[in-house]
Amino acid sequence: MVEPIGHVAMALLFAVPAWLLWGRRPAVTFAVLTQVTALLPDIDLFLENHFGHPLLQHHGITHTVPFVVVVGVVFGVIAAYALTPVLNTNRLVHSDSITPATTFVFTTAAFWAGGLAHIFVDLLSAAPDAAMEPLWPLYREEVIVNIVAYDSTPVNLGLIVCAVVIHVGLYRAERYPYETRWAVG
Template structure:
């Protein structure tokens, strides 16, 4: 495991492709969702006080991360869709509930999986190894190239991640044309600022 700084840095690195996939505004939202679950697997440190769970146990599995992400994604789709459609900052003609679900769930999964990836790179040093693919694969996966207290890795990860996001934010990207796109075409230079191009809907 790395410390909190390292986990946040890894989540930022994992979320960086959002600038290319969705463009500027949506990338910020996607990154926020990823940061929400950057520390999700470590909820076992709290739960073990009331439940029979161990650190690097069930909460440090892809299955757990995906399940929680889907549940929160459903909640986000139910309660955030109307707010997003009424928010001027989004600049979209219409965002469907399905789009919000996919966007939120993907962001949350990215954050949680980034945590597992960082732990695989650093465990076991002061904690047990992970079985991230449980229950489908029940053997530990160990890489162990990072030490928990290494300031080079922890602060280095977040520094590199922040610089990468700033670089991607500096240049105009051209979001991929998908049914889950959020934002208008003006972000990619295809229309006048603030005015969605024809056909830019989310159906």
């Protein structure tokens, strides 16, 4: 299992495209939201202690792309209907015209970025005894990439430093984001 700092760093790297879509405040919010979702696949560590099903073992169903995609969509739908009115009523994002579609895209993308970053970094450090099936049930073979050791302090620190430097640089040198129909603000 990768150190939590490795998951945090990779989620920050997966959050970089938000700067191109939304600009400063939403990109920072997006990056924070990816941090929350980056550790969510490891809920299987809790589940395997309480349920004996093989799918709930570590690196089981919660470490699959289909799981992250489906749960991300569910998370996005809930956020779109529960969070959009709160954002518009309280003007938390300096706008009173955030649409449910914008909230859906924003939160679903953050969930996907965090969850997929988690799976990706686990694949980079998956030892043969900790192989994963990231595309289960679509592809039922184990995938082993194993480029780095999961507990490599230089790699984990290098990733987090790189991610923070990129985000700080983007924060300081803000450019106007591309115009999209999911604009925030």
